[in-house]
Amino acid sequence: MQENNKLWLEIKEMFETSQTEVTIFNGAGSDSAKICDMLRVTSASAMGAVILNTSGVVFDDWIRLYGGDTSDRVGISKINLLSKNGTPERVKQMLIVATDVVGGIFAINSGKFDEGIGDVWYFAPDTLDWEDLELRYSEFIAWLAQGNIDEFYSSMRWTNWRESAKNVEFDKAILIYPFLWSEEVNIETASKSIVPFDELFATNMEYREKFGIGD
Secondary structure: OHHHHHHHHHHHHHHHOOOOOEEEEEOOOOOHHHHHHHHOOOOOOHHHHHHHHEEEEEEOOOEEEOOOOEOOEOOHHHHHOOOOOOOOOOOOOEEEEEEEOOOOEEEEEOOOOOOOOOOEEEEEOOOOEEEEEEEOHHHHHHHHHHOOHHHHOOOOOOOOHHHHHOOOOOOEEEEEEOOOOOOOOOOOOOEEEEEEHHHHHHHHHHHHHHOOOOO
16 A cells, blocks of 8 residues: 555656646545446556545646546546446546546547557547547656647637636536637637536537547
8 A cells, every 4th residue: 555655646746746737636535446446447556546536636727637526526437427337438438537628538448449449549629539649547647747738739729718717617618619620710719608518528529420520
């Protein structure tokens, strides 16, 4: 157990010394150990350490990394609509580990795509398609803390984006209209409203199917 605590302390130090603004919500929910068992991860893994020690981590007021579920914050179980045997029902064969405030999804591929199994993939709301980031979970959280998030989101951020994003709860997102994927969108002048994450997710999946993108 001492080694496992050491892993979390190392991750926590990486987050706390990041040049990116990081907010750690310490203290996981009472079902966190059960969730880890369902997902077959332990406290000796980076994902287990995050689930067992936090109810989420926010990077740059923009990306929400999911921890354990609590009564006031959506965690990795609820965001994935985990079944009793630990199967993600939100996106089949993809375990969502983080989302961003504009509807992007970071998820581990467990069979949805033949290539990049075990990698974190990104569902991009400006293309409605998935892309392999070619990062394992531990590499992904290091990227969140140490990578160039500004560059990654250069086309999806507006002048006062931080003011808009800082109060968006874990179960909410910012709906941008015209949609990010539309040719008409001007990120500066587009309307922006806070909506339930479920609503934006459903809208994106509806248009993805309508346009025949991917599977």
